[in-house]
Amino acid sequence: MLDYAAFPEQRQARIRQILTESGRVVCAELAIQMKVSEHTIRRDLHELSKEGICKKVYGGAVLQLPESGSFASREQKKSAIKDTIAQKAATLVKAGGCIFIDTGTTNLALAKALPVELSITVVTNSPVIAAELLHHPLCEVIITGGQLQRASGGATGATAVSQIQGIIFDQAFIGGCAMDPEAGLTGFDFADCEFKKAVIAQSNETIVALTPDKLPGVARYVVAKSRDIDVLVVDERIERGVFDTFAEQDIRIVCA
Incomplete structure (x- = not known):
């Protein structure tokens, strides 16, 4: 068995692998697994965070996800999973x-x-979504x-915010680049x-529908803490450990 205490580069490579596979790590668990001190693990996580691999959180770290490109480049990626999750999210819409x-x-x-027979008012900041509706x-x-932002495909800024502040929504379906139980929804x-x-x-009511590659993970700016999200719609194949950590945040989990 590799002596992780004697080979810091291999130790950090293993931590990278675990982060990639699981999305987050816990210092105490890594210390036991690698037979080193928690201080050593925290130092490793500090180095990895400087490389942009992860973001340190209380007791460990969470995977720092890369920016995913423009709206147009993302539209065809993981389309089958997106469709499945979206169809489940659509069942939550109240007529x-x-x-x-x-x-x-x-x-x-x-x-x-x-459903085309659904009678409803939809507000959106996305011209593509408006055209579809x-x-x-x-x-x-x-x-x-x-x-109008090329990356997000939506309108932002003072004008959009001012218009939104004049409307009360029964439900809001919010997008995000990543979500972690502790860090919350981020972009x-x-x-x-x-x-x-x-x-x-x-x-x-705030509803977030996310593909598995965004869970768990963090982006640069916080949108909302997990406790401020009412419903999270995810793929049923999400890892059980990830499912449980979000459920502990008093979020209703809906699996597609």
């Missing part, structure tokens, strides 16, 4: 209400999955203005994350 659908490729799949004759569509674009915060503040 006759006013909902917000955030920008994002999974939320675009959600818009496509809504024009195919739903009983759906009233409201789109916010503001600066890479500051303006987009601030806009999402404004939407959540106006919503009676």
Whole structure:
């Protein structure tokens, strides 16, 4: 068996592997597994965090996810999983209400999955989602203005936030780049994350639908703490350990 105490490079490589596979690590568990002190593990995590591999959290670290590119480049990735999750999320929509659908490729799949006979008001900051909903004759569509971002595919900024603050939502379907039980829902674009915060503040129920590659993980800016998310829609093949850590945050987990 490899002596991890004597080979720090191999030790850090193993920690990278565990982070990639599990999304997060716990100092105490790594120390026992590698037969080194927790102080040594914390030092390793500090080095890995400087490389952008992970973000240190209380008791351990969570995987730092890379930026995923533009909306157009993401649209075709993992489309089958997105469709499955979106179809499940669509069953949560309450008829006759006013909902917000955030920008994002999974939320675009959600818009496509809504029943055409559904009578509802949908507010969105995504021109693509708004255009899709024009195919739903009983759906009233409201789109916010503001600066249109190429990365997110949605409008953000003061104009969009001001419009949102004049509406109360029954439900808000919020997108995100990553989510971790401790760090919460996070994203890479500051303006987009601030806009999402404004939407959540106006919503009676916040729902987040995420593909497995975003769980658990962290991006740069916090959108909401886990306790502020009411429902998390995920693929049923999510690891049991990940499922349990989110359930402990008093989030309702819905599996697709």
